[in-house]
Amino acid sequence: MHWPIDMIVLTFVIFCAIAAITVRDLLATAILFGAYSFMMCLLWAVMGAVDVAFTEASVGAGVSTVFFVAAVFRTSRRTKD
Amino acid sequence: MRLIGFIIVCICGGLLLYGTSEFPDWGDPASPASTHLSNDYIEKAFDQTQVPNLVTAVLADYRGFDTMFETAVVFCAGLACLLLLRDYSRKKERFYRHVPTGVILQVKHPEKKLPVGTEFEYMDKDWVPSDLIIKNVCRILIPFIQIYALYVVAHGDFSPGGGFQGGVIFGSSLILLAISYNLRTLVQRVKEKALGILCALGVLVYVGIGALCMPLGGNFLDYSALTRIIPWDPHHIRAYGMLGVEIGVGIAVMAVMVVIYINIASEGRHDEGL
Amino acid sequence: MSETLALIIGKYNYWLYIILMMIGLYAMIVKNNLIKKLVGMNIFQTAIILFYVSIGYKTHATIPIIKDSGHGDGHGGGHAVIHAADYINPLPHVLMLTAIVVSVATFGVAMALAVRVYQRYQTLEEDEIRMRLTEE
Numbered sequence: 001m002h003w004p005i006d007m008i009v010l011t012f013v014i015f016c017a018i019a020a021i022t023v024r025d026l027l028a029t030a031i032l033f034g035a036y037s038f039m040m041c042l043l044w045a046v047m048g049a050v051d052v053a054f055t056e057a058s059v060g061a062g063v064s065t066v067f068f069v070a071a072v073f074r075t076s077r078r079t080k081d
Numbered sequence: 082m083r084l085i086g087f088i089i090v091c092i093c094g095g096l097l098l099y100g101t102s103e104f105p106d107w108g109d110p111a112s113p114a115s116t117h118l119s120n121d122y123i124e125k126a127f128d129q130t131q132v133p134n135l136v137t138a139v140l141a142d143y144r145g146f147d148t149m150f151e152t153a154v155v156f157c158a159g160l161a162c163l164l165l166l167r168d169y170s171r172k173k174e175r176f177y178r179h180v181p182t183g184v185i186l187q188v189k190h191p192e193k194k195l196p197v198g199t200e201f202e203y204m205d206k207d208w209v210p211s212d213l214i215i216k217n218v219c220r221i222l223i224p225f226i227q228i229y230a231l232y233v234v235a236h237g238d239f240s241p242g243g244g245f246q247g248g249v250i251f252g253s254s255l256i257l258l259a260i261s262y263n264l265r266t267l268v269q270r271v272k273e274k275a276l277g278i279l280c281a282l283g284v285l286v287y288v289g290i291g292a293l294c295m296p297l298g299g300n301f302l303d304y305s306a307l308t309r310i311i312p313w314d315p316h317h318i319r320a321y322g323m324l325g326v327e328i329g330v331g332i333a334v335m336a337v338m339v340v341i342y343i344n345i346a347s348e349g350r351h352d353e354g355l
Numbered sequence: 356m357s358e359t360l361a362l363i364i365g366k367y368n369y370w371l372y373i374i375l376m377m378i379g380l381y382a383m384i385v386k387n388n389l390i391k392k393l394v395g396m397n398i399f400q401t402a403i404i405l406f407y408v409s410i411g412y413k414t415h416a417t418i419p420i421i422k423d424s425g426h427g428d429g430h431g432g433g434h435a436v437i438h439a440a441d442y443i444n445p446l447p448h449v450l451m452l453t454a455i456v457v458s459v460a461t462f463g464v465a466m467a468l469a470v471r472v473y474q475r476y477q478t479l480e481e482d483e484i485r486m487r488l489t490e491e
Binding site: 082083086087089094102110138140144147154243249341345 | 362365366368369370373374376377380381384385409410411412413414416419420421422437438439440442444445446447448449452453456457459460461463464466467468470471474
């Protein structure tokens with residue numbers, strides 16, 4: 001594994017995580033969380049865990065974002081923190 | 082609260098960071114996690130099961146019992162979602178559209194119904210005009226996504242993939258149908274009862290293949306016992322057993338994903354959603 | 356000093372995983388919105404999964420799929436002996452693969468609970484829910 005790729009992707013992951021929990025719009029949180037999952041999937045693909053990366057790409061970034069958006073659609077979008 | 086939380090996080094993080102000094106080096110082949118059991122799996126799995134993808138071999142064969150209960154957990158999650166949200170009460174007001182003129186009618190009486198057909202059609206409360214491009218692109222894409230999902234399930238022995246991933250991809254193709262058209266289209270095509278039966282069927286296929294091995298003289302989930310009833314190549318019998326198990330997992334996961342989506346998006350009423 | 360620096364350089368991955376995990380824990384403790392708490396829980400979960408997968412990593416090894424399997428010609432007797440050091444440890448992958456799928460299932464149940472809470476109290480903020488509970 002090349003450490004620059006690892007480092008850059010990990011930085012993006014942490015950036016996405018912080019953004020996802022600080023942003024005040026829950027729909028934006030959903031999208032940032034999807035981006036976080038995709039970055040995570042990239043990290044696992046770099047580590048050689050292809051099955052785990054495939055699962056995360058289909059499950060974490062695909063279906064769980066859809067669940068998230070559906071739940072936000074049925075509840076409120078704004079939040080105080 | 083914010084300060085207390087920050088202090089707790091700092092203490093926990095500090096302790097964990099201190100703990101990293103004891104960890105094995107990064108990518109060390111002689112680390113404890115990759116010395117005992119996993120070497121055995123890597124060296125012998127292909128000879129014993131004829132499955133090149135070691136992850137599938139370990140998932141469906143060596144640790145088959147574990148995966149069976151993971152599938153059961155997914156099934157329970159679908160059941161919990163259904164029990165939490167499913168709402169059989171009729172909605173108070175419904176909207177209909179008169180097709181030839183485009184007039185929208187609101188019916189407030191819960192018992193009254195308009196004949197839905199060529200003249201009137203159901204309409205969601207948060208209705209948006211249907212987009213021709215989105216509808217047609219999704220209509221073309223969905224069959225390909227489904228074929229890809231089946232490929233992922235069937236080819237899980239040789240390449241990355243398997244029942245979990247294939248099931249999720251198949252389920253998301255159905256969710257795409259609900260998003261691009263509307264939820265009612267999906268519910269009409271895939272009935273709620275069928276989804277419930279498929280949830281249970283997936284787990285039953287898994288358990289059934291496992292239990293089938295017992296009267297044939299093997300242990301539970303010992304696929305080599307299946308040679309007595311399947312006259313195929315006996316060297317690949319474990320791969321066939323794994324394929325059957327993966328199909329069961331795929332069915333269960335697919336149905337559970339669709340059930341969870343429908344129930345969340347429509348608040349359990351199964352009429353209108355995202 | 357140089358020892359500490361060597362430790363940081365050698366194990367920076369683990370440090371970043373722990374930072375990620377602490378972000379999740381902080382969100383779970385401090386955030387007021389229930390859905391934000393769920394996001395924190397998921398971040399925590401993925402950090403743990405990341406740690407597990409990284410344990411199985413081996414330098415100079417390839418993905419855990421046997422290369423010249425020679426399937427199709429019966430019992431492949433001609434393939435070379437498999438060395439464990441050539442392939443990444445598949446065991447953490449298996450455990451974490453199922454963990455991810457179970458995590459999305461539990462995430463769905465949690466979302467269903469959040470929708471139920473919203474139906475009852477018309478809010479997802481924790482302090483407002485507590486206020487409504489004391490009113491009743």
